[in-house]
Amino acid sequence: MAAQMTDAHRRFLQVLMSHGIMEGSEARKLHRRCCEIHKVYYAHDKLDDFVSTINSHLQPLFMQIRKGLSEGDGKAHYALVNLAETEITKMASDYTENELELFRKTMDLIISSENGFASSTDILNLADQLKTKKMKKKEAEQVLKVFAEDKWLSERNGEYTLHTRCIIEMEQYILSNYQDMARKCYICHSLAIQSQVCDSCGIRMHLPCVRKCFRAQTDPRCPHCNDCWSCDIPGMSRIDSQSPSKAGRAEKSFVLSSRRC
Ligand SMILES: [Zn+2]
Ligand SMILES: [Zn+2]
Numbered sequence: 235m236a237a238q239m240t241d242a243h244r245r246f247l248q249v250l251m252s253h254g255i256m257e258g259s260e261a262r263k264l265h266r267r268c269c270e271i272h273k274v275y276y277a278h279d280k281l282d283d284f285v286s287t288i289n290s291h292l293q294p295l296f297m298q299i300r301k302g303l304s305e306g307d308g309k310a311h312y313a314l315v316n317l318a319e320t321e322i323t324k325m326a327s328d329y330t331e332n333e334l335e336l337f338r339k340t341m342d343l344i345i346s347s348e349n350g351f352a353s354s355t356d357i358l359n360l361a362d363q364l365k366t367k368k369m370k371k372k373e374a375e376q377v378l379k380v381f382a383e384d385k386w387l388s389e390r391n392g393e394y395t396l397h398t399r400c401i402i403e404m405e406q407y408i409l410s411n412y413q414d415m416a417r418k419c420y421i422c423h424s425l426a427i428q429s430q431v432c433d434s435c436g437i438r439m440h441l442p443c444v445r446k447c448f449r450a451q452t453d454p455r456c457p458h459c460n461d462c463w464s465c466d467i468p469g470m471s472r473i474d475s476q477s478p479s480k481a482g483r484a485e486k487s488f489v490l491s492s493r494r495c
Contacts, residue, residue, distance in 0.1 A: 237287040242274040247288055250299065250314050254385050255399040258310035285312065302402035305350070305395075305428040308442025313402040325386065332367040333377050336360065337386065340378075344395055345408065345415050350428035351393040354378065396427050419443050420458060435459035441468045 245268045250256055256264065262281055269276035285299050292298055296318035302311055325334060339360045343352035354375075361374035369377070378394065381387040385399040401408075405425045408416045419426035421443035429438045437458045439447065445468055448454040454463040 237283075237290070239287060239291045240272060240274050242268040242272040243284065243288050243291075245271065246284070247292075247299075247314075250312060255311055255313040255397075255402070257304075258312070261312045300402050302398060302405075303422075303424075303440075303442070304398045305401065305426070305440050305442075308440070308445075311398050311402065313399045315403050328384070330367075332364050332369055333380075335364050335366045336369065336374060336377055337381060339364075340381075340387065340394060341396065341408075344427060345412050348431065350426075351395050354389075354392045354394060357394060401425060401427065421447055430463075430465040432456040432459065432461065433464040434461040445469045 246264055249264055249268075250261070262278070265281045265284055266276060266278070268274070282301070285301075289298050296316065298315050298317055299312055300315045302313065303309065304311055325337065329337070336357075340352060340357050343356055343360075344350060357378060358371050358374050361369040361371055378387065378389070382389045382394075382397075385397045387394045387400070388397040396404075409418075409425055417426055417429075417438045418424060419429065419440045420437040421439055426438045426440050429440050430444050431438050435456060435458050437456065444463075444465070447457060448463065448467050454467055455461060456463055
């Protein structure tokens with residue numbers, strides 16, 4: 235039988251709903267605060283149990299709190315997911331037809347890109363090719379901003395990728411709709427958008443997974459084909475703190491210059 239849902243659980247759910255997604259550390263603080271306010275048993279390592287109690291009560295509503303990792307820094311996040319609609323139609327009530335088309339096209343660009351980013355210039359160039367209804371660039375710029383505010387996209391230095399919330403919600407949709415293009419990470423086996431690719435065998439790894447895999451290795455080799463890993467290891471080189479676009483370019487030039495190994 236499912237554990238009892240208390241006011242602490244309800245408060246946690248309400249706050250998460252209003253945020254859409256929360257980082258693990260925020261969720262842990264919220265867990266504590268909710269338990270204190272409502273004088274409910276609290277143990278710092280019991281957040282996942284607390285969440286599964288909420289989930290057992292959300293099940294009839296086809297909702298679920300799901301835990302996922304951010305592709306950028308590998309930190310855990312909690313997001314409230316709607317299971318009733320598995321497609322992009324999740325977003326249908328919030329956006330117009332041509333906004334959704336722009337989103338789909340942006341997603342295509344991001345997923346088919348080498349490093350999981352699409353430049354705003356490339357996205358804005360799509361605006362006047364929309365089949366549903368063309369958009370002016372200014373208008374499209376505004377729509378991109380809203381997608382970022384609503385946590386479907388995340389933007390850094392004019393480059394867009396899928397927000398962690400979007401990946402948590404749409405992983406299954408993306409894997410079944412993009413088949414060949416959408417690849418899984420060789421290490422953690424979940425969908426990998428922001429990632430590095432082995433130059434020889436084509437396996438993909440998330441940046442945090444690359445970091446973990448090659449920790450303290452002086453001669454990083456692909457865990458699949460054993461060839462030299464041709465990308466810069468994030469966190470072990472000077473490009474780590476740079477923008478994704480610069481890092482992307484640096485990766486590419488590094489690939490070219492390291493062919494000899
Ligand atoms: Zn991974
Ligand atoms: Zn390889």
